Amino acid sequence: MxxxxxxxxxxxxxxxxxxxxxxxxxxxxxxxxxxxxxxxxxxxxxxxxxxxxxxxxxxxxxxxxxxxxxxxxxxxxxxxxxxxHPLESNFEPLVAPSRAPKELGTLRVAVIGAGPAACYAAEELLRRADVEVELFDRLPTPYGLVRAGVAPDHPGTKAVSSLFESAFRREALQFRLNVEVGKHLSHQELLDHHHAVVYAVGAATDRRLNVPGEDLPGSHSATEFVAWYNGHPDFANREFDLSGERAVIVGNGNVALDVARVLTVHPDELGKTDIADHALDALRRSNIQEVVVLGRRGPLQAAYTSSEFLALAHLKGIDVIVDPADLELDHASQALLDDPEIEPSLKLKYTLAQEYAAKTPTPGNKRIVFRYLVSPTAVTGEGKVEGIEFVHNELVQENGRTVAIASDRTDSLGASLVLRSIGYRGEPVADVPFDEESGVIPNEHGQVLADGEPVQGVYVSGWIKRGPRGVIGSNRVDSQETVDRLIADFVAGKLAAPTAGRAALEALLAERQPDMVGRDGWKAIDQAERTAGKAAGRPRVKFTSLEDLLKAAKG
CATH class of the missing domain: 3.30.70.20 (Alpha-Beta Plaits)
Structure with missing residues (x-):
């Protein structure tokens, strides 16, 4: 076994x-x-x-x-x-990461953001030094996309927050929630109170399609929709038109699959999760029967992982539809599939698509339909979304890469809801260098750079460091690299000592943001949500407005 x-x-x-x-x-x-x-x-x-x-x-x-x-x-x-990949021993024993010598005193670090990247960085700091960590977030709740991004029907993925809860019990880490850097505190004030600042603010905006009609009512980013059904207070009052029978998702990564499931899974199943109440109510009234997922390249190049694609086969009352014609491969893709050295996960993607294509749909079931080799050219409608137009693509090889180019064949679909899920993008941080082209803060191994030179005491981790790729756990290795650089700089005497400590910071925050939420406030929110959830047979019932969150934080 x-x-x-x-x-x-x-x-x-x-x-x-x-x-x-x-x-x-x-x-x-x-x-x-x-x-x-x-x-x-x-x-x-x-x-x-x-x-x-x-x-x-x-x-x-x-x-x-x-x-x-x-x-x-x-x-x-x-x-x-x-x-x-036959197993070969690594032979080399694992080497424990170095710790900062105690004689250097207490290292003070501000971590901006409280999502997975920030939390992994904070956890690593707590293990590696005599440290005081101040964990800032503009929301009254921690854990970022674990709370507001992971699909509610994936509770196992959310369990990573328990790892952080355990690590953050020490007084060495303090929550500074409902505090916005750039509003309540400046970048320079952070440096005044800490040896170092780590920005782990993620990639908050979405990429656009840049096609006519994209801003019609009924056309949204998947980012908005995901935040809405997860109860993010910035998005709780959004409205989505679920009155039609078809929704279209542009993009076929794992987020697109999350959205497709939420739109088609029976609301009674979602009612067992921590989905926001307002979203659950709307989904109970939904008329959506079919979700079409559009991908610009072929089934071998699809952005979703094979494991998430496989999971769709086990959804109750939902058929996964793939047109056999979409599985006809171009020469290069066929050669890749026939290569005995092909990665098993890539081959599995195609095998699963074949299996879905061979299945006979069940009358009365909802449908998740995958369309490959298509790109939207316009979102159409008079005053609101009524459909989407797209062009069929062909795959060509350019500089060793498989690229989709438009053909002369076009098509369209009727739909009342169009959601774009084509990637995230980072936003600039006040007084910190930013690369507009790549959407990240320029850095070398986590050390922020300005004109190619290191910026003393300023670091990055997560998507704002490397771009929006990887899953939650990818941030652990990423944060270790950043903390390695930070601690090496501390040991080498490259970090300026703060001119004020934790007590001065607390006094400043009390003046600037009296509604700051600390550890006790977050515990009160967490306990109230869990208690309400227990009564309803759910993991938790989320507070979705800033007012209710702050009220719960105060008990």
Whole structure:
């Protein structure tokens, strides 16, 4: 018997150092780690000790004998990875990261943002130094996209927050929530009160289609929709037209699949989750019967992961529709598929598409329809969204890359709702360098750069550092790199000592933002939401307005 890593894998690699026989791959040191969909356990080497199970923050690992039917295929998925990448021992023992010497005194760090990237950075700092961490966020709640981005029907992924809760019990870390940097505190004031500042503010805006009609009522970003159904207070009052029978999602990454599920899964199933009440009420009244997911390239180049694509097969009352004609591959894609060295996860994407294409739809079921090799050219309608026009694409090879170019064939679909899900983009931070072209803060291994030169005491982590790619756990390795650089600078004497400490910061915040929410305030919010959820048979019932959140924080 062996253990198996399943769909919920967060890629934070907590399990890797815990395995006594070194059979989890890829490791953070390997080139494949940056692009892998998930981690895998070699079934021939696993000794069934369960150490990885205890280390996993999202409950993604199970014994092969205990796999649910929806996860059974992951036994073969794990094995297939090692057929392509035979296990070789790393040989080199893991080296514990260096700690800052105690004689240097207390290192004070402000971490801006409270999402996964910020929390992993804060956790790493707490492990590596005698430190005081101030964790800032403009919302009264921590955990960023874990709370407001992860789909409500993926509760296992949200479980990573329990890892942070455990690490943040120490007084060395203080929550400074409902505090907006640039409004209540300036960048320079942060530097005055800390040795270093780490910006982990994510990528808050979405990319646009730049086609006519994109701003019609009924056309939105998936970012808005996701924030709305997750109860983000900035989006709780948004309205989405669910009166028609068809919605179209432009883009086919995992966020697009999340949105497609939420629009089609029976509301009674969603009613068991922490979805926002206003969204649940709207979805109960929804007329949406079909969601069409548009991708500009082919099934082998689709942005979704194979594990999320596989999970769609187990949705009740929903058919996944793929047109067999869309599975006809161009020469280069066919050569890739026929290559014996093809990555198993990539081959699985195509195999699953074939399986969906071969299934006969069930009358009365809702439908998630995948269309490949199409790009929108216009959102159409008189005064509101009534449809979408698109062009069929062809794949060509340019400089070793597979690129989609428009053909002369066009088509259209009627729809009352169009959601674009084509990626995120970072926004500038006041008084901090920013690269407009790439949408990130320029940096070298997490050290912020201005005109190519390091900026003393200023660092970045997460999407604002590397761009909007990777999953929640990807931020762990990313934050370790940033903290490595920060601590090395501290040890080398490159960080200016703060001119004021924690007490002065608290006094300043009390004056500037009397509604700041600290640890006790967040605990009060958390407990009130969980209590309401318990009464309703749900994980929690979220407060979705700033007023209600602050009221709960004050008990």
């Amino acid at each position: 062996a253990y198996v890593i399943t769909q919920r894998c967060c890629n934070d690699a907590s399990c890797v150092p815990e395995c006594p026989v070194d059979c989890i791959r890829p490791t953070p040191e390997q080139r494949e780690f940056a692009t892998t969909e998930q981690l895998y356990i070699d079934p021939d080497t696993c000794i069934d000790c369960g150490a990885c199970v205890d280390a996993c923050p999202v409950d993604a690992i199970a014994s092969e004998d205990d796999l649910l039917a929806s996860l059974a295929r992951f036994k073969d998925i794990n094995a297939a990875y090692f057929e392509r």
